[in-house]
Amino acid sequence: MGQSFRRLLAISVAFLTACTPVPQEPVTPTRAIGMTDSTMPAMRSFSGQRVTTPTRSNREIAKDFMDLSFRMESGRPVARLTRFVQPISVRVTGDVPASLPHDLRGLLARLRNEAGIDIFLTGAPRAAITIQAIPRAVLNDAVPRAACFVVPRVSNWEEFKRARRTPQVDWTTLERRDRAAVFVPSDVAPQEIRDCLHEELAQALGPLNDLYRLPDSTFNDDNIHAVLTSFDMLILRAYYDPALANGMTRGEVAARLSGILARLNPAGQTSPARPQNDTTRDWIENIELALSAGPSPARRRNAAFEAISLAGAMNWQGPRDGFAHYAFGRLNVGYDPQIALTSFQRAMQVYGRSAETRLHAAHVAVQLAAFALSAGDAGTVIALADQSIPVARQHENAALMATLMMFKAEALELQGRDAEAQALRMDSFGWARYGFGSDANVRARMREIRALTPEQGL
Template identity: 55%
Template sequence: MIVRLLLLAGSLALASCAPVPRQHVAERGEYIPSRLPPMKTFTRSGAQAPERSNSSIANDFLDLSFQLESGRTLPVFTRFEGPVTVRVTGNAPASLDADLTRLLARLRTEAGIDITRIAPGRPAGINIELVTRTQLQRAVPQAACFVVPRVASWAEFRRNRRGAMTDWTTLRSRERMSVFIPRDVSPQEVRDCLHEEMAQALGPLNDLYHLTDSVFNDDNFHTVLTGFDMLILRATYAPELRSGMTRADVAATLPGVLARLNPKGAQIQERPRGRTSRAWINAIEGALGPQNTMEARQGAAKRAVHIAGDEGWDDNRLAFSLFALGRLSLGADPELALNAFLKASNIYASDPSTVLHEAHIAMQLAAFALSSDQAGTAIAIVDRSLPSVRQAENAALLGSLLLVKSEALDAMGRPDEAARLRRESLGWARYGFGTDAEVRKRAGEIAALNPNSRQDRT
């Protein structure tokens, strides 16, 4: 499932330096126009090839393809055999067509999959149906979107959801899949669901927390298919593989497949990582689970940090544990939150494959800096993060970072620059957050971080 991780810092009472004087600080209403600017969208993908050894990619391929997220094993390898068709049914939002067109083009060119969209009235291999978020979560609580085998519609899924028909472990080849996506969420959430669930309809069904360069990771930092993901899908549809192969069969064949598809990976030395324990996964799931009390979630995040430390991890799993702890401590213990974010940022900064992860931390650190009258520091933090966020096509994070920067510019007495940047940020926020009301809410939350704004209301 997809979990939104972006959390705005809110007003935090921190030690700060003196604010830069300003002659005039306008009311917040002047900064958010009555008519929001047009929604901005991404038009060019910049996925990079994975910088990892083929041996580690092969191990990840096997774990992604022969195990479910629940831990259940899959007896055989499955994929579509032959061309794949896709149709869309339900009341789709206007943004879906362009995002699906871009995704299908990438799957054809980067993953080498013969995949095309067909009319809604024709039978298809992959059926994308738009339903309401309430319907979706009533059927599968806590899921943002999901994919199911052997059914072609929501109604067929509801009739067969508890039987062998929708059991992935009984599958021997893929012929018919359904992807269910909520229609009443932001354009970015719809797109993110398209990427993750379409990828799982075509290939891997598991998520691995140690992956730093993939959507197949429940930390959900990457929300559009990466170069690693496209390589995994290209290998999935390599002519050397076929549905029905066992794990041993695939393991014996993969080295040749990857040598052909990713020759650079043969020259890279493998960096072994310890396997992720079920105890840590349970702790992280407890920290992220909104059904738990805040106290229980904070306790689970602390357990995740301790488990990661006991395991000797110094990678993205420890950093993610700290990130979760920081998010959950913002309201109750800002100092603990800041320390957790700083530690997580240092870990992410040490690995070139986690620059996007570091940018999520940067949002929190920039918010702290802005709230404590350190406008110049906030701007520097934001500017370092913008390239990776644009490349990852995360409009919600991009819009939020630019809103922080616009407030920082405003606090430094540069209102014209702030106004221009605020307009750009609102365009990205419309794609990232959806409704005008939600965009205004997010913009208002970030504006409240500006100490000059708080002074206006006293």
Template identity: 55%
Template sequence: MIRAALLLCLALPLVGCNTVPLADTPTRAKISDSTLPPMKAFASPHPSAPTRSNANIAADFLSLHFRLESGRKLDYFTRFETPVTVRVTGAPPPSLAPDLRGLLSRLRREAGIDIRQVTQGSANITIEAVSRAELRRAIPAAACFVVPNVSSFDEFRRDRRKPKTNWAVLRTRTRLGIFVPYDTSPQELRDCLHEELAQALGPLNDLYRLPDSVFNDDNVHTVLTGFDMLILRATYAPELHSGMTEGQVAAKLPALLARLNPAGTRRPAVPVSETPRNWIDAVQTALGPGASPVARRAAADTAARTAQSLGWQDQRRAFSHYMLGRITQASDPEAAQQHFRAALSYLSRDPNTRLHAAYVVTQTAAYAIATGDGAQALREINPALDEAARSENAALLSTLMLLKAEALDLTGHPDAARSVRLDSLGWARYGFGSDWAVRAKMREIAALNPQNRGRG
């Protein structure tokens, strides 16, 4: 799958996966010497257990495993049928090794997958670190991706249009290649590891309807969630095996999920509408590369109208408003704030969307700071900080902290502002990477504060 590199996606807090064939490829940094504080890392994961009905989760499981992102149907369930080995090649930056160790540990502990890293010889999954330029030349919209039956980027380029790299003809999985950028931030690299390794092991599809999963092209969740681990645990349950049809898997899921997630059997199923292709296409036009500003606005309007006509009340409706807010904030900031408020209204209805709301808060709090209302900014920022930390999103956490520092300055607390600003920088180094990127984010947020205008 491909981890998409969307121009205005939620993963970029401020005014800032497909297989071969390319329509079916799934998707999601060296650290220099620095005068900034040392880079921080999250100590331990805190995934929340899924809160939906097993009947809904079963439908999600089938959609994730028997469809590709393009909508193409898969005839057979596939997974690895042996213990899985992983090898890293290419030019991995220092942050990759600890993040990969942590991810493999979680997969063993939470998903029950027999998976380990090897340092030489062949492996079931090869993770090759290459440059972003090489990745973009191969698949322009991809931040990273996974391909079947290859073990190197050279092999992928040579065989990318051959049947061996076509997910639709697989009957089981034995060898896959994951290609990630070495010249990006530690967080972006970690996010690629989580999504692409999960899709190498299990689901190949992404679903916009999922509020609590990395298997969603909105890129809100950056590390594997409790729902994702349940899906992977079910994928490797003894009741299933490669080569099963959708009907055969569907027949096994009720008892399987009752065993793995007994709480889900007591929750009633809720109706969930499918995401139509025209909404997905509109989102990709509005947020992806290449479209003109006029085309982006028209596509965002189309997505919002579609969401309204379908009566959505979930994070997809909120996402439509969020897009319109991002696209209109330069030309009509007050209208943009109305869209952000509408997004927050929809998100407030589901506790699974607190992380989505934290992203939107970066926009509403920035506006409050720009208008000199530091107290309002603090009221919005403080509840979002814990969610950003729990979700291990250093870019979002550092952005919120930098915003909080400006709000504290506005409310007459300069000492507290300096402390919060300093504390944010270690997270910013993980989230944004290079010193210049961290300093650019600091300048961008400081420029919002009316007290800083005119200081050069």
């Protein structure tokens, strides 16, 4: 393997998606960045603005709502609709990071304004939903591989440990929702904590399932979307609509849902409905195998390739097809770089067909930028970054945005535009501190990207 592709392997591992937590450790430097702790810019964060995604047909959204609400991720059926009675109180406890209260307040404001849910933060000792921040090692010791999770009928970590593997924490046994606990890591990057808040609070309130077919939602295990989208808010608004009630069956909800969506999303009444089919268990199992850490690299590559084949056989043209190519590319960077590049190009082609998958394309742009920078193609790197940075900003993904800014800074430097490069690099650091956490991690990411440039060959 050429040395440039060894560097590509490092960048592929470091900057894939939110699926892979950023390691909290420094990396041996390849070149001084010239930035001390005193000159590192302050961490930047987002305001929690509305994240708007294109409106799809209400017929499509109705099917999504039913599949999200009446099935678990495992495929187990959910017999009845359950939700909290409003107003809904939320409390925070544990080793609370400094960034969490700000991000939580922004999320609760969005839930009130966009989903119409009467939800509020309380300092009382008990609440409907408790968010507890605990060290990642403690969390993973109890639930390996889980970045964060939500549990019904408990209010703290000790209650959860006592109730584990009992019907008490089985969502399918609920008649209504009275208590739930969201457990998030306390010692990871601020963005990862925020992402956990969005995904787990949404599931505490509403649907429990994730669907790989969704292009515009956090209710999707591909982890492309980091914060709740306008689609997610529409689903939650419908979930808490007065026309629905605790204990309703699938048929009872279906009978009311078309009228609810017509009222809440009138634009979706005229949008054309596209054919949809369920994601097969074979495809899901192959994707899960491809993304898992335990199996051999060959097994993981084979699983990703099988997912591509299954997507082709089902004629999927969207997030599932693109994600299978993306996963296959990731797994081939250190094995066959040309296959990896071809896979990323194919994923970009698939994602580029629709405005619904612009954020997906921005993730792929990181991988293509790594190849282009390694080849000294500064123009392509800049074009990829300019196309993708606004998308990352719109979707409030600081880690993705900072990474793309760092790539563009290196490309500008290759073109001799040193002042522009330094200004952009400085701007990227503020976002990187939110996206990656510690200053050591920020510097490590910058070094990894710099190591891709031809003059940094080892």
